[in-house]
Amino acid sequence: MPHxxxxxxxxxxxxxxRAGRWVTPHGExxxxxxxxxxxxxxxKGITVEQLRQAGVQKVLxxxxxxALRPGPEVVADLGGLHGFMGWNGPILTDSGGFQVFSxxxxxxxxxxxxxxxxxxxxxxxELTPERAIEIQELLGADVMMCLDECPPLPSPPERLRAAVxxxxxxxxxxxxxxxxxxxxxxxxxxGGTDAGLRERSATALLELDFPGYAVGGLSxxxxxxxxxxxxxxxxxxxxxxxxxYLMGVGRxxxxxxxxxxxxxxxxxxxxxxxxxxxxxxxxxxxVRMRNKQWERDERPLDPAVDCPxxxxxxxxxLRHLFVVGEMLGPIVLSWHNIAFYQHTLRELRAAILKDRxxxxxxxxLARWNGAD
Amino acid sequence: MPHxxxxxxxxxxxxxxRAGRWVTPHGExxxxxxxxxxxxxxxKGITVEQLRQAGVQKVLxxxxxxALRPGPEVVADLGGLHGFMGWNGPILTDSGGFQVFSxxxxxxxxxxxxxxxxxxxxxxxELTPERAIEIQELLGADVMMCLDECPPLPSPPERLRAAVxxxxxxxxxxxxxxxxxxxxxxxxxxGGTDAGLRERSATALLELDFPGYAVGGLSxxxxxxxxxxxxxxxxxxxxxxxxxYLMGVGRxxxxxxxxxxxxxxxxxxxxxxxxxxxxxxxxxxxVRMRNKQWERDERPLDPAVDCPxxxxxxxxxLRHLFVVGEMLGPIVLSWHNIAFYQHTLRELRAAILKDRxxxxxxxxLARWNGAD
Numbered sequence: 001m002p003h004x005x006x007x008x009x010x011x012x013x014x015x016x017x018r019a020g021r022w023v024t025p026h027g028e029x030x031x032x033x034x035x036x037x038x039x040x041x042x043x044k045g046i047t048v049e050q051l052r053q054a055g056v057q058k059v060l061x062x063x064x065x066x067a068l069r070p071g072p073e074v075v076a077d078l079g080g081l082h083g084f085m086g087w088n089g090p091i092l093t094d095s096g097g098f099q100v101f102s103x104x105x106x107x108x109x110x111x112x113x114x115x116x117x118x119x120x121x122x123x124x125x126e127l128t129p130e131r132a133i134e135i136q137e138l139l140g141a142d143v144m145m146c147l148d149e150c151p152p153l154p155s156p157p158e159r160l161r162a163a164v165x166x167x168x169x170x171x172x173x174x175x176x177x178x179x180x181x182x183x184x185x186x187x188x189x190x191g192g193t194d195a196g197l198r199e200r201s202a203t204a205l206l207e208l209d210f211p212g213y214a215v216g217g218l219s220x221x222x223x224x225x226x227x228x229x230x231x232x233x234x235x236x237x238x239x240x241x242x243x244x245y246l247m248g249v250g251r252x253x254x255x256x257x258x259x260x261x262x263x264x265x266x267x268x269x270x271x272x273x274x275x276x277x278x279x280x281x282x283x284x285x286x287v288r289m290r291n292k293q294w295e296r297d298e299r300p301l302d303p304a305v306d307c308p309x310x311x312x313x314x315x316x317x318l319r320h321l322f323v324v325g326e327m328l329g330p331i332v333l334s335w336h337n338i339a340f341y342q343h344t345l346r347e348l349r350a351a352i353l354k355d356r357x358x359x360x361x362x363x364x365l366a367r368w369n370g371a372d
Numbered sequence: 373m374p375h376x377x378x379x380x381x382x383x384x385x386x387x388x389x390r391a392g393r394w395v396t397p398h399g400e401x402x403x404x405x406x407x408x409x410x411x412x413x414x415x416k417g418i419t420v421e422q423l424r425q426a427g428v429q430k431v432l433x434x435x436x437x438x439a440l441r442p443g444p445e446v447v448a449d450l451g452g453l454h455g456f457m458g459w460n461g462p463i464l465t466d467s468g469g470f471q472v473f474s475x476x477x478x479x480x481x482x483x484x485x486x487x488x489x490x491x492x493x494x495x496x497x498e499l500t501p502e503r504a505i506e507i508q509e510l511l512g513a514d515v516m517m518c519l520d521e522c523p524p525l526p527s528p529p530e531r532l533r534a535a536v537x538x539x540x541x542x543x544x545x546x547x548x549x550x551x552x553x554x555x556x557x558x559x560x561x562x563g564g565t566d567a568g569l570r571e572r573s574a575t576a577l578l579e580l581d582f583p584g585y586a587v588g589g590l591s592x593x594x595x596x597x598x599x600x601x602x603x604x605x606x607x608x609x610x611x612x613x614x615x616x617y618l619m620g621v622g623r624x625x626x627x628x629x630x631x632x633x634x635x636x637x638x639x640x641x642x643x644x645x646x647x648x649x650x651x652x653x654x655x656x657x658x659v660r661m662r663n664k665q666w667e668r669d670e671r672p673l674d675p676a677v678d679c680p681x682x683x684x685x686x687x688x689x690l691r692h693l694f695v696v697g698e699m700l701g702p703i704v705l706s707w708h709n710i711a712f713y714q715h716t717l718r719e720l721r722a723a724i725l726k727d728r729x730x731x732x733x734x735x736x737l738a739r740w741n742g743a744d
Contacts, residue, residue: 042693042700045417049680070667070692077668078688086684295442296449308421312458316450320442321414327699328414 001211003182006243012357015260019352022243022264024090024142025182026082027057031243032259032349034341035060035092035267040069041085044272045331046338048087054307054339055346058090058142060267063135064099068120072138080140091141092267094247095132095174097148111166113147129173137180145214146174148188153222160192161200163217168204175208186245188216193226195233202237213238214245215263219254228257235262252281252344253368256361259348271341275334278322282340285368287315289333294319307339373583375554378615384729387632391724394615394636396462396514397554398454399429403615403636404721406627406713407432407464408643412441413457416644417703418710420459426679426707427714430462430514432639435507436471440492444510452512464515464639466619467504467546470522483538485519501545509552517586518546520560525594532564533572535589540576547580558617560588565598567605574609585610586617587635591626600629607634624653624716625740628733631720643713647706650694654712657740659687661705666691679711 005023012018020031036043036051038059043051051059061081066072078084081091097114100106104116113128132147147170149163167190178185187205191197205213215234218227231246238244245265246258255266271281278289282302287294294315301318302310309332321329344364351360377395384390392403408415408423410431415423423431433453438444450456453463469486472478476488485500501519508516519542521535539562550557559577563569577585587606590599603618610616617637618630627638643653650661654674659666666687673690674682681704693701716736723732 040692040696040698041689042698045699045703047680047700047704048684065696069696070688074668074688078670078686083670084686084689084692086686086689296446298450298455308419312420314450314456314458316442316446317413317456317458320412320456324412324437324441326412326414327417327703328419331417331699331703332419 001181001184004184004211006212006241008240010353012260012352013355014358015361016262017259017348017352017357018262018264019349020243020264024184026088026090026142029057029090030346030349031264032255032345033057033265034255034345035265036271036338036341037062037267037269038085038087039269040065041075041081043338044276044334045327046272046335048085050309050335051087051338054309054335055342056089056338058092059087060092060094061085061139061141062099063093063096063132063139064103066139067096067135068118072135076138076140080138082140090143092143093136093139093141093145095145095147096127096135097132098150098248100127101150111169129170130177133174133177133185137178137183140183142183143212144178144183144185146171146185146187146210148190148216150190150217150220151192153192153217153220155192157194157197160190160194160197164190164197164201167201171205171208171210175210184211186210186212186214188214188247189234189238190217191234192217193222193230198230198234199237202234206237206239210242212243212245214247216247218246219249224254224257227254228261231258231261231263238262252341253365255341255345256348256364259345259352260357260361271337272334275337276330278329278333280333280340281337283367289315289318289329290322291319301336302340305336305339305343307336307343309333309335310339373553373556376556376583378584378613380612382725384632384724385727386730387733388634389631389720389724389729390634390636391721392615392636396556398460398462398514401429401462402718402721404627404631404717405429405637406717407637407639408710408713409434409639409641410457410459411641412437413447413453415710416648416706417699418644418707420457422681422707423459423710426681426711427718428461428710429714430464431459432464432466433457433511433513434471435465435468435504435511436475438511439468439507440490444507448510448512452510454512462515463513465508465511465513465517467517467519468499468507469504469519470620472499473522483541501542502549505546505549505557509550509555512555514555515584516550516555516557518543518557518559518582520562520588522562522589522592523564525564525589525592527564529566529569532562532566532569536562536569536573539573543577543580543582547582556583558582558584558586560586560619561606561610562589563606564589565594565602570602570606571609574606578609578611582614584615584617586619588619590618591621596626596629599626600633603630603633603635610634624713625737627713627717628720628736631717631724632729632733643709644706647709648702650701650705652705652712653709655739661687661690661701662694663691673708674712677708677711677715679708681705681707682711
């Protein structure tokens with residue numbers, strides 16, 4: 001890939017956590033990195049300028065939603081996602097598959113692809129590996145994802161194995177369908193929480209030589225310890241010199257635990273969804289914003305976090321906004337939570353560079369578990 | 373008033389429109405000026421930083437809402453409204469009377485005051501002139517308003533006359549109740565659209581020597597031409613050397629028409645309410661943001677307006693946000709509309725300084741009437 005380069009600055013001596021730099025067509029990202037989710041080409045309630053102020057380096061947009069509205073051709077006409085949403089930094093799009101399986105009404109699923117009913121207008125549509133790439137090339141993000149099959153957990157072993165093999169066949173078709181050379185296409189390792197299936201999936205995908213690999217099929221109902229255990233045996237199958245992306249994860253503690261297991265990249269709706277629901281992540285643990293205890297509390301949410309949302313609004317004022325139903329409350333809390341995620345991964349990266357990732361993890365988990 | 377001074381820079385030779393500067397404890401305002409409405413100590417969806425970027429000089433907050441939640445004592449404990457909402461510029465609070473009459477269930481109205489049922493929790497509360505001042509002193513805005521009686525239009529002449537006389541009696545009690553000398557208390561001229569009643573109201577209030585005067589009881593159901601006609605005979609009763617505030621008005625064309633009749637200050641929920649409802653004000657007239665015609669339109673809302681909301685978002689993107697129901701749409705459109713109001717009054721002020729207010733009015737009305 002001429003437009004991409006992944007450099008490992010350091011690997012933590014104790015945990016294997018990685019501090020990297022990832023060059024993309026729209027700028028360099030320091031890893032580990034967290035991508036806020038701009039589902040419909042907008043992070044809910046947050047401007048691009050506010051994302052920058054929160055320290056965001058890269059965002060994720062959902063192909064399923066954008067394929068329905070406004071349609072990939074419209075986005076392409078308007079300069080692709082970068083021009084359309086006014087974000088000139090790196091962007092990643094998913095394949096659309098996850099939302100087809102979770103939001104749409106399925107009509108048929110076979111090796112060719114998936115036929116589904118749009119949740120917006122009831123149209124019958126088809127998503128194949130080739131169409132997933134065609135749409136993502138029109139959207140024009142820096143990173144695209146292969147169409148995969150992501151079964152819920154728990155699922156029977158034969159279902160998981162069939163999903164692994166279909167995911168491999170679809171990955172090859174995605175790779176063959178790719179036309180643009182300025183977008184990196186990632187393979188997605190499936191296999192549930194089964195070590196043998198994860199190895200089978202990774203080995204097959206490695207033969208296809210993708211520029212990066214995602215771990216999919218986690219954070220879909222299993223307990224966190226199961227996810228960590230799965231990462232323990234999955235990341236060793238992945239090439240050291242390429243970025244590794246854990247899809248749809250998670251809480252701040254999940255990010256730290258996963259980085260300590262060799263993951264570089266994350267996305268999740270949690271900071272924005274929790275923010276809208278009056279739940280803030282802070283250095284001292286969760287804050288339930290509606291709580292009466294904040295009624296006259298002049299302290300900001302988290303003075304350690306370098307973002308206006310974290311420093312310029314008192315807890316008393318934010319509580320008031322939620323109690324009276326002012327939309328500024330969800331906005332500021334979403335904004336702060338995004339900044340807190342960025343802050344946490346920046347701190348973790350600094351710890352990795354000093355071989356202190358394990359100490360950082362222990363310190364944060366002790367703080368957060370005590371406070372939640 | 374030691375902390376206030378109103379300077380008239382120029383009066384337009386043709387129309388009598390005024391360009392002034394108004395010194396308040398929290399900074400100087402150039403007039404004519406428009407105050408966005410921060411009903412519950414927040415302009416809906418807009419941060420203080422975004423208000424600054426939109427060119428806002430002063431905001432209005434609603435005493436009725438803040439008296440119910442979080443309560444004036446809580447606001448006072450948190451540094452008054454300036455500290456509470458993080459806005460260090462000038463603030464005006466209304467008396468609470470208008471919302472008592474429009475939102476609450478009235479139980480009793482007599483010369484003593486008004487007894488009403490809170491729309492939030494059903495509590496029975498009383499608002500008197502003295503209590504209106506006590507609450508507003510706790511809120512600590514730069515400008516307070518007298519409690520007045522504002523009848524709907526049309527109302528019978530005897531009802532309007534009774535409201536005028538009660539408003540005068542209440543204004544005297546408000547003046548006598550005031551303790552702080554760093555807040556300017558404005559009298560409110562009532563009298564509907566009747567010239568005799570307006571004169572009666574203004575004459576009586578002028579004897580009380582308030583530092584500024586508001587024209588109340590307009591924009592409550594009468595046609596715009598009736599409002600303009602009423603201003604034509606009301607502003608001549610008001611002292612030239614004091615600021616004049618037209619309450620609850622209005623559309624951009626109403627602002628221009630009213631400035632040309634001698635008004636200096638405005639507030640209205642229209643820019644934010646219309647913004648939330650996908651309606652934008654621009655130099656070329658109204659834009660209905662959901663309209664299909666914007667689907668692939670890369671132009672910003674209004675490049676003439678110096679605000680990120682007006683310049684950094686394409687019409688195509690804003691339309692998409694409204695079509696898919698993303699909250700960023702209402703946010704950006706509210707933000708832009710506020711900036712457009714500021715922009716219009718800055719342009720009008722520049723025209724006044726050149727004795728060209730009439731030309732500016734004619735030009736804008738021709739543009740907007742053609743486009744709406």
